[in-house]
Amino acid sequence: MKRISEPTVGRLSMYLRVLRQLEREPVSTVSSEELARRVGTTAAQVRKDLSFFGTFGTRGRGYDVADLIAALRRILGLERSWGVALVGAGKIGAALFGYRDFERQGFHIQSVFDIDPHKIGQHWGELRVRGDDELEDALLSEGIEIVIIAVPAEAAQAVTDRVVRAGVRGILNFAPVNLEVPDWLALKNVNMAMEMEGLSYALASRGRGGRTGADKRSA
Amino acid sequence: MKRISEPTVGRLSMYLRVLRQLEREPVSTVSSEELARRVGTTAAQVRKDLSFFGTFGTRGRGYDVADLIAALRRILGLERSWGVALVGAGKIGAALFGYRDFERQGFHIQSVFDIDPHKIGQHWGELRVRGDDELEDALLSEGIEIVIIAVPAEAAQAVTDRVVRAGVRGILNFAPVNLEVPDWLALKNVNMAMEMEGLSYALASRGRGGRTGADKRSA
Numbered sequence: 001m002k003r004i005s006e007p008t009v010g011r012l013s014m015y016l017r018v019l020r021q022l023e024r025e026p027v028s029t030v031s032s033e034e035l036a037r038r039v040g041t042t043a044a045q046v047r048k049d050l051s052f053f054g055t056f057g058t059r060g061r062g063y064d065v066a067d068l069i070a071a072l073r074r075i076l077g078l079e080r081s082w083g084v085a086l087v088g089a090g091k092i093g094a095a096l097f098g099y100r101d102f103e104r105q106g107f108h109i110q111s112v113f114d115i116d117p118h119k120i121g122q123h124w125g126e127l128r129v130r131g132d133d134e135l136e137d138a139l140l141s142e143g144i145e146i147v148i149i150a151v152p153a154e155a156a157q158a159v160t161d162r163v164v165r166a167g168v169r170g171i172l173n174f175a176p177v178n179l180e181v182p183d184w185l186a187l188k189n190v191n192m193a194m195e196m197e198g199l200s201y202a203l204a205s206r207g208r209g210g211r212t213g214a215d216k217r218s219a
Numbered sequence: 220m221k222r223i224s225e226p227t228v229g230r231l232s233m234y235l236r237v238l239r240q241l242e243r244e245p246v247s248t249v250s251s252e253e254l255a256r257r258v259g260t261t262a263a264q265v266r267k268d269l270s271f272f273g274t275f276g277t278r279g280r281g282y283d284v285a286d287l288i289a290a291l292r293r294i295l296g297l298e299r300s301w302g303v304a305l306v307g308a309g310k311i312g313a314a315l316f317g318y319r320d321f322e323r324q325g326f327h328i329q330s331v332f333d334i335d336p337h338k339i340g341q342h343w344g345e346l347r348v349r350g351d352d353e354l355e356d357a358l359l360s361e362g363i364e365i366v367i368i369a370v371p372a373e374a375a376q377a378v379t380d381r382v383v384r385a386g387v388r389g390i391l392n393f394a395p396v397n398l399e400v401p402d403w404l405a406l407k408n409v410n411m412a413m414e415m416e417g418l419s420y421a422l423a424s425r426g427r428g429g430r431t432g433a434d435k436r437s438a
Contacts (some may be wrong), residue, residue, distance in 0.1 A: 002403055004424075006282060006417065009416070009417050009420050010276075010413055010417065012414045012416075012420075013410075013412070013413040013417070014397060014413070016380045017396070017397075017413075018397070021396075026320075026391050031363060038397060039397055040399075042395050047225055060365050075420070076419055076420045076424025077416075077420050077422060077424070078349075078416065078419060080423075082419055089394065091313060091314040091317040091318075092314045092318070094313075094314065095310040095313065095314035096411070097309045098310040099310075099311070099412075100412065101356075101411070101412040102411075102415060105415065105416065105419075106419075107245065107414060107415050109421070145416055145422060146415075146419075146422070151382075159380070160290075169422055169425075170418040170419075170421065170422050171418075172411075172414060172415055172418060176320055177236070177240075178235060178236075178237070178257060178259050179231060179259055182257075182315070183341035186417075186418050186419050186421035186422055186425075188414040188415070188417050189230075190409060190411055190414050192315070192318065192320070192391075192409055193232070193236075193318075193320040193321065193324060194232040194233070194236075195391060195408075195409050196321060196324065196326050196365075196391055196407070197228070197231075197232045197235075197295045197296075197297065197324065198228050198229065198232070198405075198407050199365055199389040199390075199391060199407050200295055200296035200297060200301055200324075200325075200326070200365075200389075201223075201231075201294070201295045201296050202389065202405035203296060203301075203364060203365070203388055203389050204296025204299075204406055205223075206246070206388075206405075213240040
């Protein structure tokens with residue numbers, strides 16, 4: 001399999017999201033032009049992105065929605081479920097725990113950890129929030145593959161180091177800090193403050209009469 | 220002012236974050252090498268990014284931390300405060316409302332809207348959650364410049380259309396959907412599910428023996 005760039009993977013996610021909407025409408029085939037329009041890219045880009053994975057679609061007829069959904073799910077690793085732990089039971093942690101899209105896509109949060117004695121022992125759905133002293137043992141014994149870090153910035157690197165030592169392979173980081181991780185670990189950052197600053201940059205630079213590099217279609 | 224690419228703006232945000240950490244340590248000057256190391260890029264990239272905005276730093280001595288913070292705040296539009304409204308008082312909305320980094324950076328959430336009768340009238344801090352029938356009037360009369368959209372995917376485009384008609388210039392979108400907006404509007408998307416799919420892609424493709432395009436330093 002060829003190396004696929006991160007922006008391409010991001011577009012594959014967007015195609016999948018649009019295809020699921022189409023399936024619900026219900027629509028059974030879609031052209032590269034229509035898929036491009038809904039995602040905010042070009043038909044040529046759609047065809048190029050999907051060409052990485054073999055031939056989908058029929059000339060003049062478009063892509064079969066159900067087939068393309070199945071293929072994208074396989075490519076993105078969504079045809080299986082992933083064991084996920086959440087570290088940080090604050091407001092962001094609670095929002096992520098209740099985020100239906102994670103569960104729907106096979107990301108099953110099966111453990112929640114915090115250091116706050118008031119939070120430890122709380123029941124979140126069928127889970128009990130556990131103390132961070134149980135972190136390494138739980139990660140190892142429960143086969144956790146992905147950890148969501150939702151702790152304050154100043155605590156994030158220490159949590160990361162512990163998670164790395166426990167052999168976790170993927171981290172989704174919500175702390176506004178640049179984590180240092182080994183090469184073999186997959187790390188994604190969700191930085192809401194940075195996105196907000198991208199907005200204020202765009203608005204302020206327009207106000208100054210400058211052009212902006214803000215990309216309306218960014219994800 | 221030259222056009223600045225979106226990745227550059229993102230790195231400026233990261234430099235600012237690291238510089239604030241340095242200021243707290245406290246450190247008063249920093250080299251491009253050290254700044255690069257903490258952000259996860261190269262010294263050449265740091266120098267190139269900062270060269271857009273004139274000359275900072277002294278050869279052989281590095282950048283003055285306080286001066287560079289002031290310059291980045293000005294560039295990113297953070298030396299003023301922004302009027303922000305939040306549409307969607309669910310779990311994600313509540314987490315964003317409590318997100319201290321927004322307030323700290325001048326993004327002041329001054330109105331919250333929802334359509335749920337059980338949420339309308341709730342007190343969030345000093346605010347009262349209002350019904351969406353008040354949305355347009357409030358946006359216009361309160362000088363709201365940025366709207367955070369934290370509603371379900373199926374409701375997001377309709378909210379966007381209303382916000383656009385009310386003249387709002389910037390949207391931070393948390394709904395997992397590609398919004399259609401006019402060219403003059405600045406839009407940023409925070410798509411947690413997409414980041415998670417980037418992780419599962421990276422893990423699954425490694426498991427398949429393929430290389431991965433996941434970028435550890437992505438933000």
